[in-house]
Amino acid sequence: MQTHAAKRVEIIIEAPMESRLTEALEKSGVTGFTVLPVLGGSGRSGRWTREGQVGRAGMVAVICLIRPDRLDALLQSAFAVVERHIGVVSVTDAQVLRAERF
Amino acid sequence: MQTHAAKRVEIIIEAPMESRLTEALEKSGVTGFTVLPVLGGSGRSGRWTREGQVGRAGMVAVICLIRPDRLDALLQSAFAVVERHIGVVSVTDAQVLRAERF
Amino acid sequence: MQTHAAKRVEIIIEAPMESRLTEALEKSGVTGFTVLPVLGGSGRSGRWTREGQVGRAGMVAVICLIRPDRLDALLQSAFAVVERHIGVVSVTDAQVLRAERF
Amino acid sequence: MTDILTIAGQNLSTPMILCFALGLLAALARSDLTIPEAMAKAMSIYLLFAIGFKGGVSVANHGFDSHLILSLLAGVALSFVLPFVAFALLRGLTNLSSLDAAAVAAHYGSISIVTFVTATSVLASQGIDSEGYMVAVAAAMEAPAILSALWLAARTGSGARMDAKLWHEILLNGSIVLLIGAFVIGILTGPPGMTRIESFIVSPFQGVLCLFLLDMGLVAGRGLRGVRGLLGPGALLFGVIMPLVGAAAGAAAGLALGLSPGGLALMMTLAASASYIAVPAAMRVALPEANPALYLTLSLGVTFPFNLTIGIPTYVAIAQSIGG
Amino acid sequence: MTDILTIAGQNLSTPMILCFALGLLAALARSDLTIPEAMAKAMSIYLLFAIGFKGGVSVANHGFDSHLILSLLAGVALSFVLPFVAFALLRGLTNLSSLDAAAVAAHYGSISIVTFVTATSVLASQGIDSEGYMVAVAAAMEAPAILSALWLAARTGSGARMDAKLWHEILLNGSIVLLIGAFVIGILTGPPGMTRIESFIVSPFQGVLCLFLLDMGLVAGRGLRGVRGLLGPGALLFGVIMPLVGAAAGAAAGLALGLSPGGLALMMTLAASASYIAVPAAMRVALPEANPALYLTLSLGVTFPFNLTIGIPTYVAIAQSIGG
C-alpha cells in the first residue's frame, strides 16, 4: 500500500508537565498526538513506580507522528518545555498511511 | 547478537474497533500483536481523555512486529478496518531477536 | 535541533519477569528505561487480556533508549532473561535530544 | 404545579444533584479533578448490579405481575418508535446532516441507566413503590432504537455497517448482561439473598451514586468545554424538548399498561432519557462518520442534566397525579 | 446425604454462586462484560484484609489455642505432600509431560484463598464457628507445595530455575503479607479494633465477595473459551478427583488435630483447593516451559467451580458429621 515518510516523536515526560507539553505541541502546528500511560521507570534521578500514588505523580509518554519537515519546529517547542525537566525525547523514521492527515 | 529485519506497525484505533482489527490481523497471517492502553490524545476530531469514562470509550494502540514481506498484507487488512474510522497507522523498520517467532 | 544517534529497544515480557529484566539491564550498563503497561495481546501461546486479573499476570513493555555502541551488551543480558520465556524484543534506530543523558 | 416545584426544590438540594453540579463546575473551571477510569467503571458495575438485584428481589417478593411481558413489549416498542420522532424533530429544529440526526436519534430512543437509577432513588426517598421488573424494561429498551436509527441512516444512503458481530456486541454488551443477570439472581435468591448482601447493595447505594454523578458531571463538563459553538440553539432546544416528548409517550404507554404511579414515573423517565454508554459505542462502529461530540454532548451535557434537575421531579409529580 | 444435598441446594442459590455462574456464562457467550483490573485487585485486597483481620480478632477473643502451632505444621506438611499425590494421579490419568504435571501439582498442593473465604461465609451463614487461626494456616500452605513441585520437575531434568530472589518473591508475595499482616493487626487490636472498622470489613463482605466471584467467573470463562480441547477427559477427571483426595487428607489432619467442625471443614477446603494467583506467577519464573493455559484452566476453570458448588457444602456436611 501507498505509505508516506513521517517522523515518530516519543516524549517521556513528568505528568505535571503534560498539559504544558501538549499546548506547546499544538502551538508548533502538530495536528495530533497520543498520550500513553507509564507504569514506572528508572533514570539518573532514580527508580520510580506509579503504584499506590495518589497525586499527579509519575510520567506519561506522548507520541506524535508528523511530516518530516515539521520535525524541527516540534523539537524546538518540545525542548523549551522539557529543557529543565527530567525525561527523554526520541525520534524515529516512520511510514504512515493516509498522509493527508498529518 | 544475531538480529533479523522486521517491521514494527503501530495502529492507534478506537476501542470499539479493537476486536475487529485484531481479527483482521489474524486473518492476514500475523503471528502476534500487543495491545497498549491509551490515556488520551488529540487529532482532527478534537481532544479526548479516558478519565472518568465508563463505556468502551477511547482508543488503544496495537503493536505488531512482522516479517517485512508480510507488511503489505497486514496494511491491506488493517486499512480495511480503519478506513472509515479515526486513528493512525505507522510503520518503522526494526530488528528482532528470535526471528523464528515471526 | 541537534540530535544524536541512539537505539530504541522495546522488550515485551511477562510481568513476573519484569524485575529480573530491569536488574539485568542495569547490570549491563543502561542508564535508564521506561515501563509501559500492556492491556493484552496474542502470540503463539494464545490470546490473553489483563482485564479482571488479580495476580501478577500479563505482560509489560520495557523501553530503553541507549547509545548504539551499548546495544550488544544490552541484547546479551536481555536475552539471558527472556530466553526461556514468551515475549518479543525489537530494536529501532532513533535520534535523541540531550545525548549526555544516555 | 406547586408539587412539582416543591419536589424540584427538594431534588435540587440533594447531595446527588449537587455532586453532579460540582463535577460540571469543576470541569468547566478546568480543575484537574478527575475520577480514575477504573473507579468510574467500578461504580457503574456496582450500580447496575445493585439496581438489577433489587428489582429481582422485588419481583420475587410480589410474584410475577401479569404485566411484565406487556411492559417489556411496550418498552421495546417505545425504543423502536422514539428515534423516528427524534429524527423528525431534529430535521425540523436543526440543520444536522441526516447521518448525524440518525445517530442522535438512536441515543434518544435508547435509555440512560443512571437517569433511571436516580429516579428510583427519588421515588425511594418519597416512599413511592414501583414495579421491580422495570429494570428488565430498562434493559429491553437499550437496543431496539439502534435498529431504527440504522434504518434511518441506511435510507439516506450513508452506508451503515451492520453485521452479526455488531448485533452480538449490542445485545450482550456488559451493562445489559450485568443488569439482567443481577435481576435474575435477585429473583432466584429472593429475600434471603437480599438479607445476605443488603448492607452492600442498599445502604451505601446513594453515596456511591453521589460520587458517580460527580464523575458524570466531570465528563459532561469536559465535553461541553470542548464543543463551544458546536450545538446551535435548535439542537439545545431539541435536548430539552425531546425528553418531554419521550416522557409523554412513556406516560401514555404506562397508563395503558396500568402501572403504579412509581412504575409510571420510571417508564416516563426511561422514555425521556438518552443513552450515553451503549449507543455511542455502537455508533462508532456502525456510523463512524457521524460526529461523536454531537451526540455525546447532547445526551450527556444537555438532556442528562435536564432530566436530573427538572425532568425527574416533573415526571414523578405527573405520575402521581395521573397514575394509580 | 440429604444434608449434603440440602446444603448444596441452598449453596447453589446463594448470590455468590450465582454471580460466579453469571460471569462464566457471560464470558462463554462472549459478552464484553469485564471487571477492570484495578477493581479486581481492590476487591482481592479488601477480602484478604477482612478475612485476615477477622481471624486475628477471633484469636484475640479466644486466646491462643495450643493447637495453633500444630495446625500450622499440619498445613505445611499437607502442602508439601499433596503435590506428590497430585503428580502421581496426573501421571496415571493423563499424558501430560512430567514438567506440566509438576507445574499442575504445585497448584493443588497450595491453596485458593477465595475458596477459603467462600467456605468461611458458608459456615457463617449456618452459624458454625471455626478457629480464627485457620487464616494463618491458609497463609502457611501457600508456598511449600512450590518446593515439592520444583523438586519433582528437577528430578525429571527440566531445569527448574530456583534462586533466592524467587524464594523471596514467594514468601513475601503480596497476598501472604497482607493476610498475615491483617491477622496480626487483628490480634493486636482485638475487639476494640473490630468495633472501629466492623461496618467496613464485616457488613459489606458478602456483597464484595459476590462481585469478586463474578470476576472470577469471567476470568474462568475466558480461560475455558481459549482452551477447547486442551484438557482431555483424564485431566478433567483429575480436576474433580484431586480436590476430594485433598479434602480427605485435610480431614485426616484436622481430626488428628482435634479441630472444631468448622475448623475441620476449613482444613478440608484448604487441602481441596488449588492456587490460581501466587503459584502461577512462581511457575512462570521457575518453570517457564510449562503450559500456563493448562494449570490455570484446571485450577480456575474446573476445580474452583467444583469446590464452590459441590465441594464446600460436602466438606461442611462431612465435617459436621465426623467432627466435634
Added chain:
Amino acid sequence: MTDILTIAGQNLSTPMILCFALGLLAALARSDLTIPEAMAKAMSIYLLFAIGFKGGVSVANHGFDSHLILSLLAGVALSFVLPFVAFALLRGLTNLSSLDAAAVAAHYGSISIVTFVTATSVLASQGIDSEGYMVAVAAAMEAPAILSALWLAARTGSGARMDAKLWHEILLNGSIVLLIGAFVIGILTGPPGMTRIESFIVSPFQGVLCLFLLDMGLVAGRGLRGVRGLLGPGALLFGVIMPLVGAAAGAAAGLALGLSPGGLALMMTLAASASYIAVPAAMRVALPEANPALYLTLSLGVTFPFNLTIGIPTYVAIAQSIGG
C-alpha cells in the same frame, strides 16, 4: 504526660497506625504488595469527599460560627509564614542548597489532608467535638506556602517558574475542589443529606482510612528504600522538629481564635503536617531542579509517620489541657 503516653499507646494499637506500619514494613522487606493506583486514588477521593461533607453538615448543624472567617485568615497566615521558619531551620540544621530548602519549606507550610483526617478520627474515637469548618481551613492552607517558597527560591536566583497557569493548577487542584465542594454540599444539604448517605460516608470511613494508610506506608517505605543516605541527621532532625514548631504556631493561633479543644488540636495538626500531594506536583513545575526524593521522603517518610504516631496524640492531649 501520662495522658499523652496513654493516648499514644492507644493510638499505636489502632488498626490505622498498624496498617501504616504494615505497609512500611512490607515495602522495606521488598514484598510485592501494592495498591493499584486507581484504588489509591479512589480511596483518596472517598476520604476527601467524606471529610468535606461531614464538615459542611456540622456547620449546617451549628450555624456559621463568627470565627469561620478569622480561622481561615489565621490558616492562610500560618501557611504563608511557616515556610520562612522551615527555611531558616533547614539552613541551620542541614547543608541543603537554598533551592532544595525552599522546596522543602513549601511542603511544611502547606498541609497533609490524611494527617488531618486521622486526627479527626482520633478525636471522634475520644468523643471530642471540633468546629466543622476546620476542613475549610485545611483547604485554605494548601496553597499560600507555595508562594512563600517561590519567593524564597527567586530571591536566591534559582529561576522559579511561576505563571498564571500554575496558579490556576494550584488553586483549582483536584483535592481542594473536592474538599471545598463537598463542604459546600454538606452545608447546603445539611442533616437530611447526611441521613441519605451516612451509611456510605460515615460507617465505612475508618476502614477505608486503614487501607489508605496501608498504601501510604507502602509508598513511604518504597521512598525510604530508595534514598538510603540521602537524608543526613540534620534533615531527619528537621523532620521531627518542624512539626513541633508548626504545632506550637498552630496552638498560638488557635488559642487566639478561641477554638474548642478539638478545633485547637486540628489547627495544631494542620500546622504540624507537611503536604505530599499538591505541593510536590507544583514544585515539579515551578522548581524542577529541586530534588523530589528529598522533599517527598522528608514529608512522607519522616514527618507523616511522626505525626501519625507521636504528633497527633500529643497535640490532642495538649489541646485538651490548654484549650477550652
